[in-house]
Amino acid sequence: MFTHQQHLEHLLQPDDYTSPAQYQRELQRLFYPAWHPLCTIHDLAQPGDFLTFDLLETPILLRNFGGQLRAFLNVCPHRHSRLTDEVRGRSAALRCQYHGWEFNHEGRTGKIPDAKAFRPWDRANSCLRRFRLETCGEVVFVNLSEEGPSLREWLGPLWERWHSSFGGAYRYATTWEADFACNWKVVLENSLESYHIPMVHPQTFKDMPPEEVAWHELERTFTTFKTIIPNDWVNRRQAHIVRLLGEQPTWEYWHYNRHPHLTVSTLDVNRLVMCVFPTGPTTCRYRSILFTLRGKKSGPLAWAAYRLLRPIVVYVAKKVFAEDGRLYPAVQRGLEASPHRGVIGTREERIYYFQRFVWEHTRDTRDISPTVTDGDHAA
């Protein structure tokens, strides 16, 4: 049951998917205040484990200091080198690769080669820049702004729905990412509608769910989609495995979008965190972190079911990811030549709420389209 009975205005125009000025506004107003899922605690399990990312034009380094996870700008205060160029690794100390300055868990300097050469000590220019880091379940989030809501506040009601899912009965399986030649909103909007299923996923999903079993929640900071998966042969086998693992199948599929860029999908057999990051006006990077059901049952049968299920879930998730990925460059090229204003169907109504969030944060005037009012939410 969709909330709207008539089509909606495509608030964002083709220029919003190509313009360097819009990209800069989105970085400043949408992305720097947001929380970003980057990895899991398993990626930083041992003291000294580290990962580096280029996140929103910002080089960052995550590291385990004796069990404490920290995020720093991956830039040395001495003469600006990246501390490390390795993507991941383990080291006894956080040491800059250029002249060997070392830093502790607070980002303060430790050992400095030939330290007397720096007398008097410039304390104001000696610390690494630190970023906020928090976890939701086993997923590690980073925020690049100094102030703002905690992760829990930022997620709002989604925190309760998610935090026990990333871990617990669901075990971390894998992370993958890909760069796409399209604006980040092309990827995000694709994930918000089931309308493309028959054309893009004819084997994996087959058909779009009928409106009677499609429910949307449409809120200012997030939207959700819920459906009931078909009672067919494949899904009955899947439900059997869920029971072998000691859980009760719900037959529900959920998809969430915390505006702007964070999405999570859930089935009885998995929890999938997907996040899309702009890397330029017309390029983006899409990262997925997948958990598969382990359940509470122990014993060889449950273990075998888990080991059977996990590669199948990973295979299907990556296949769907690739099927969608083939379309993104075509959508981008179309946007760059389009004379049209676009239109959003009732099945695609979540896109309107996503676009409204982007619009409100990146337009300097609040002359927002009157098509939908603030109180116009799904039941």
Ligand code: FES
């Ligand atoms: S630039 Fe890092 S120690 Fe010199």
Ligand SMILES: [Fe+2]
């Ligand atoms: Fe898709």
